[in-house]
Amino acid sequence: MPHIPEKAAELxxxxxxxxxxxxxDSIVEKISAALKSHRLRLLVGDILVLKHKIVSxxxxxxxxxxxxxxxxxxxxxxxxxxxxxxxxxxALAEARRIxxxxxGVLITETRHGWxxxxxxxxxxxxxxxxxAVLLPADADRSAANIRRGLKKKFRIGIPxxxxxxxxxxxxxxxxxxxxxxxxxxxxxxxxxxRDGFGYSLRVSLEAVADELAGVAGLVCGKLxxxxxxxxxxxxxxxxxGSAKDLIRPAARDLFR
Amino acid sequence: MPHIPEKAAELxxxxxxxxxxxxxDSIVEKISAALKSHRLRLLVGDILVLKHKIVSxxxxxxxxxxxxxxxxxxxxxxxxxxxxxxxxxxALAEARRIxxxxxGVLITETRHGWxxxxxxxxxxxxxxxxxAVLLPADADRSAANIRRGLKKKFRIGIPxxxxxxxxxxxxxxxxxxxxxxxxxxxxxxxxxxRDGFGYSLRVSLEAVADELAGVAGLVCGKLxxxxxxxxxxxxxxxxxGSAKDLIRPAARDLFR
Numbered sequence: 002m003p004h005i006p007e008k009a010a011e012l013x014x015x016x017x018x019x020x021x022x023x024x025x026d027s028i029v030e031k032i033s034a035a036l037k038s039h040r041l042r043l044l045v046g047d048i049l050v051l052k053h054k055i056v057s058x059x060x061x062x063x064x065x066x067x068x069x070x071x072x073x074x075x076x077x078x079x080x081x082x083x084x085x086x087x088x089x090x091x092a093l094a095e096a097r098r099i100x101x102x103x104x105g106v107l108i109t110e111t112r113h114g115w116x117x118x119x120x121x122x123x124x125x126x127x128x129x130x131x132x133a134v135l136l137p138a139d140a141d142r143s144a145a146n147i148r149r150g151l152k153k154k155f156r157i158g159i160p161x162x163x164x165x166x167x168x169x170x171x172x173x174x175x176x177x178x179x180x181x182x183x184x185x186x187x188x189x190x191x192x193x194x195r196d197g198f199g200y201s202l203r204v205s206l207e208a209v210a211d212e213l214a215g216v217a218g219l220v221c222g223k224l225x226x227x228x229x230x231x232x233x234x235x236x237x238x239x240x241x242g243s244a245k246d247l248i249r250p251a252a253r254d255l256f257r
Numbered sequence: 258m259p260h261i262p263e264k265a266a267e268l269x270x271x272x273x274x275x276x277x278x279x280x281x282d283s284i285v286e287k288i289s290a291a292l293k294s295h296r297l298r299l300l301v302g303d304i305l306v307l308k309h310k311i312v313s314x315x316x317x318x319x320x321x322x323x324x325x326x327x328x329x330x331x332x333x334x335x336x337x338x339x340x341x342x343x344x345x346x347x348a349l350a351e352a353r354r355i356x357x358x359x360x361g362v363l364i365t366e367t368r369h370g371w372x373x374x375x376x377x378x379x380x381x382x383x384x385x386x387x388x389a390v391l392l393p394a395d396a397d398r399s400a401a402n403i404r405r406g407l408k409k410k411f412r413i414g415i416p417x418x419x420x421x422x423x424x425x426x427x428x429x430x431x432x433x434x435x436x437x438x439x440x441x442x443x444x445x446x447x448x449x450x451r452d453g454f455g456y457s458l459r460v461s462l463e464a465v466a467d468e469l470a471g472v473a474g475l476v477c478g479k480l481x482x483x484x485x486x487x488x489x490x491x492x493x494x495x496x497x498g499s500a501k502d503l504i505r506p507a508a509r510d511l512f513r
Contacts, residue, residue, distance in 0.1 A: 008481060009272035009274065009476055009477055009478065009481040009483040009486075010272065010476075011269060011270065011271050011272065011476075012269070012270040012472065012475060012476050013267060013268070013269050013270075014267065014268040014269075015267050016265035016266065016267065018265065101511040101512070103511055104511070106511060108511065116427040124456060124459075125452050125456050125458050125459070126452045126453065126454070126456070127454065127456070128454055129452075129454035129455050129456045130454075130456045166463065169425055169426070169427075170425070170426050170427075170505070170510060170511070170512035171372040171425075171426075171504070171505055171510060171512070172434070172464065172467065172503050172504065172505055173444075173462060173464065173502065173503050173504070173505045174443070174444055174462040174463055174464025174465075174467070174503065175462065175463050175464060176463070176464050176467050176468050176471075177468065178428070187430070188429075188430055189478065191479055191480070194479075194480060196381050196382045196385075196479070196480060197382070197480070197482055198382070198383065198384055198385035198386075199385050200380060200381050200382070200383070200385045200386050202381050202479065203381070206429060206430040206431065207422065207430055207431050207432070207474060207478075207479070208428065208429065208430025208431060208432050209430075209474075209475060211428065211430070211432050211471070212432050212433065212471035212472070212474050212475050213475065215432075215467070215468035215471040215472070216268065216468070216471070216472060216475070218463060218465075218468050219268060219465060219468045219469065219472070219491055220265055220266075220267075220268050221265055222265065222445065222463075223447055223450075223452070223458065223463070224447070224450060224452060224453070225264060225265040226453055227265040230265075235475055246429065247428050247429050247430065248427070248428065248429070249426070249427055249428055249429045254426060254427060255357040255359055255360070255362060255364065255426070256357070256426035256427070256512060
């Protein structure tokens with residue numbers, strides 16, 4: 002069972018500005034350079050959270066909209082709701098299943114299994130509307146690669162989380178959640194644990210990877226140009242976690 | 258429009274251990290004593306996040322299960338799924354509407370409008386199973402009262418957030434979200450803002466109050482006995498925010 006801290010500790014989230022990135026860049030080299038220029042050092046116990054967009058850009062998951070020929074379905078949908086048909090086309094192409102498509106809102110299940118708006122296809126913070134960014138092909142693998150690269154370079158194995166801003170049912174607004182994880186369990190597991198009164202906890206999995214992604218949402222924002230932060234002081238459960246662990250299986254989801 | 262930071266800053270979350278609380282306690286006095294004993298001072302720009310349970314306890318929202326006579330419906334449901342019928346009774350009594358009731362999982366819309374499991378009724382971290390804690394009757398008002406009390410005492414008006422752990426569709430695990438807010442907007446509003454490339458952001462409301470609640474989830478956990486934390490370094494938008502702003506109106510919710 003993952004380790005649970007019995008003592009609360011201060012948590013710090015340190016922004017890591019990184020500058021622009023292009024597909025030929027090594028993201029590990031970019032992170033290293035950013036750490037150096039901001040006089041930051043990775044420490045044992047740190048967690049690195051990266052907004053997915055910088056990872057997608059480094060991996061070439063950028064599509065020039067001028068090269069996209071929208072399908073008739075994408076054109077109809079976009080026309081009815083004043084959207085860019087090429088972006089709608091990409092969103093539909095990245096979808097495994099359409100969950101809802103109503104009032105101009107397209108919620109899909111992506112190829113990866115994420116349920117989100119427009120399959121995570123986004124035009125902001127790219128190049129002013131000429132290109133769209135897709136989600137990383139496999140953000141767990143991206144996180145593992147970055148973790149491995151940092152370990153090789155700094156001799157320190159820290160968890161890496163890749164985040165995106167998703168909407169959710171019932172509640173307004175977006176929050177950053179984890180779509181790629183390496184080097185830690187995505188949960189804090191309270192199963193079988195007893196509280197200070199000896200009462201055994203029933204509801205028992207805390208999605209800490211999502212809460213850590215939310216910290217990056219707070220610290221990085223969308224207009225600062227800061228795509229990453231270092232979280233220090235959170236006692237995580239080591240393990241071979243995967244962001245896929247956060248996907249509720251259809252059989253257990255009362256809302257499918 | 259709320260102010261958006263153009264520069265990312267370090268965020269700190271400092272746990273505030275507080276010890277047990279009983280209905281005759283003043284929560285503001287308890288917070289003051291905790292600050293003093295941990296040599297902490299509230300600063301301008303700080304945000305105080307409290308787990309709802311300590312607020313509920315201070316407000317007497319605790320029910321002795323021995324006094325509860327479960328309804329036939331609660332008894333049937335509890336029996337079929339090996340639950341405590343008195344807790345099920347309270348959960349049903351606190352519900353305005355049953356959203357889903359299947360496989361032993363009861364999702365309701367509470368009197369306040371929250372959609373969550375068991376109407377937020379919880380037996381952990383109370384007294385070992387003899388009593389249940391209900392959500393505060395009006396957590397926005399609770400937050401406003403605490404904010405006012407702290408202002409009077411320390412001459413400093415800081416935002417107060419009250420959180421609870423909620424599940425959500427599609428994703429596994431619980432995260433802490435805001436159920437009461439005073440002194441800040443619950444959103445960071447990007448509407449009409451342009452990114453560094455001049456592209457106007459479409460998806461535009463970040464639910465920062467939920468992300469801040471999640472920080473308390475990370476820092477406080479469920480077994481440390483720490484019911485609060487101070488968040489320092491987050492540039493919030495001042496305003497008369499309400500956690501109710503986070504409730505998606507039925508007409509805008511594709512999942513009702």
